[in-house]
Amino acid sequence: GENVEQHPSTLSVQEGDSAVIKCTYSDSASNYFPWYKQELGKRPQLIIDIRSNVGEKKDQRIAVTLNKTAKHFSLHITETQPEDSAVYFCAAAVSKAAGNKLTFGGGTRVLVKP
Amino acid sequence: DTAVSQTPKYLVTQMGNDKSIKCEQNLGHDTMYWYKQDSKKFLKIMFSYNNKELIINETVPNRFSPKSPDKAHLNLHINSLELGDSAVYFCASSLSPTGERAFFGQGTRLTVV
Secondary structure (H helix, E strand, O other), rough: OEEEEEEEOOEEEEOOOEEEEEEOOOOOOOOEEEEEEEEEOOOEEEEEEEOOOOOOOOOEOOOEEEEOOOOEEEEEOOOHHHOOOOOEEEEOOOOOOOOOOOOOOOEEEEEOOO | OOOOOEEEEEHHHHHHHEEEEEEOOOOOOOOEEEEEEEOOEEEEEEEEEOOOOOEEEEEOOOEEEEEEOOEEEEEEEEEOHHHHHHHEEEEEEEEEOOOOEEOOOOOOOEOOO
């Protein structure tokens, strides 16, 4: 089955700096890669996703890059703000009609220091 | 208007008891899920239903039994609760069984004492 590794497990950055979180996956058939943000005591919320037919996607201060050959994908947050502090999860799945199973990475706790 | 709502939000119960968690979504999605988040924040899928039919059943003790009376509801019943069942349980839904853009509920924190 799919295995997703996420690094680092914790990340402390100064406000205004960039944060980068990296994930690797094992199943070369995986074709859907979402990122979720979970604030303390709250539900995971989808912040950005990418499908395997594109290499990069941007949405304001966040971007995701995908390297299918190397089987890794990354989340980039620019100009970090204190409200970016949360746990971020990457996930990978083989998106198919018969049933898609999201396999999550272990999470990265991001702390943005003012 | 909450998109995916779970009840209860908190549940404290003794070992050996039987309990249920309810989930409802008003997004018109066809597919619903149960995820378990352990104390280390690791998120793992347990079950998935598409239009009331079970499509994903991970290696979960058979003390856990999901039930989907209609495509807007997915409940989780747990028999003979054990200490190791303590976790946060999240319900989620997505438009189709491709699972893309899954929307999570607020979670149910289950504590077994």
